[in-house]
Amino acid sequence: MDNAETRTLVALAEPHFQGFSEAAESVLDALDESLPGAVVLCQRDQDAEHFRVVDARGRGSERLQRGLVLPLVAEESDDGSSTEPRSVAEVLLDPEYLRAMSFEPGPALPLELSDGQIVGVLCALADGDGDGDYGVNHVGLLAIGARLLGHEWERVQSRVELSRLQNRLRDDGHCDPETGLPNRTRFEALLEREWRLDKRGTVRSVVIACHVHAEDVGNGAGGSNGAGASNGAGASKGPGRAVANLALKDAAAALAANARTTDHVGRVAEANLAAVLVGCETTENAHRFIQRLQSALARTTQARPFRIDLSFGVELLADATSSQGALESAEAAAVDSVDDAAAGSASAEQGAHE
DSSP: OHHHHHHHHHHHTOOOOOOSHHHHHHHHHHHHHHHHSEEEEEEEESSSSSEEEEEETTTTGGGGGGGGGGOOOEEEOOTSSSEOOGGGGGBBBBBHHHHHEEEEEEEHHHHHHHHOOOOEEEEEEETTTSSSOOOHHHHHHHHHHHHHHHHHHHHHHHHHHHHHHHHHHTTTTOOOOOOBBBBBBHHHHHHHHHHHHHTTSSSSSSEEEEEEEEEEEGGGTTTTTSSSGGGTTTOOTTTTHHHHHHHHHHHHHHHHSSOOSSSSEEEOSEEEEEEEEEEEOHHHHHHHHHHHHHHHHHHTTTTEEEEEEEEEEEEHHHHHHHSSHHHHHHHHHHHHHHHHHHHHHHHHHHHHHO
């Protein structure tokens, strides 16, 4: 594997994209460095008989305008007549059509979703006047690019569906409009149910409160109030409000994504999120969930121009005299940990100046 292919692999391994179009541009730019000829991304039409060009890079790509239809090859029947186009899963673009455009067909890999649906194809085309010697390394790079784009396509599709469901939930008055999570009233009702089940010995659960506070990277680690508290998600005024809102949404999305389908999550205050981990019997297991949440949030927001800090409070429902008391105790612990961090930061700063 040469240096260009290594650089392509590194580029394809870039962590999270903000959307499918950004992912497509990144993948095509990366593959263009290593593959001869043109590399083309196509979207499948609903009738499954054609692909339409989404974007292209490389030699001859100017002939592959966005929206251009590329038909599939047709099967031959026993009597030699042309029948239906081959299965989309085979991703065989019509070679005669491509040759009429002065291209020779190269390897083509499908964009396949987890349910087996083919939504597009990533292919290499050799320019008729250039070389088209595609090796196993080229096919491997295309396969990685196709898998990545298939994943990004499905992620966007899932987010659209989630947004649709959240909008439906908002209509019943039990959903927080900013995060899409259940509001405090709805969350407390769910928590009450789990608390009663815990008291009966049916299933053990833990409630976690999460306080979200953000800080602009350029402001330094401590800021004027330490620990980023001056730019917390609950701030109602000042230039940090937009940052705080975005940080809260990022944290809410990470919380919802890492919770199991049996768990419950919600927004319980301006800067507080909460979760009931159903079937979680110990605080140690709860802290492992917190670690996974923090790692996931760090990965998905590393390109943000601000840092998101989370502080947590954990309460076993078995130890609480009421569901509301369990939530309030967890929230108080989460806020206390912010205050402790601020005090520690202030003490360290004072010591540095002495």
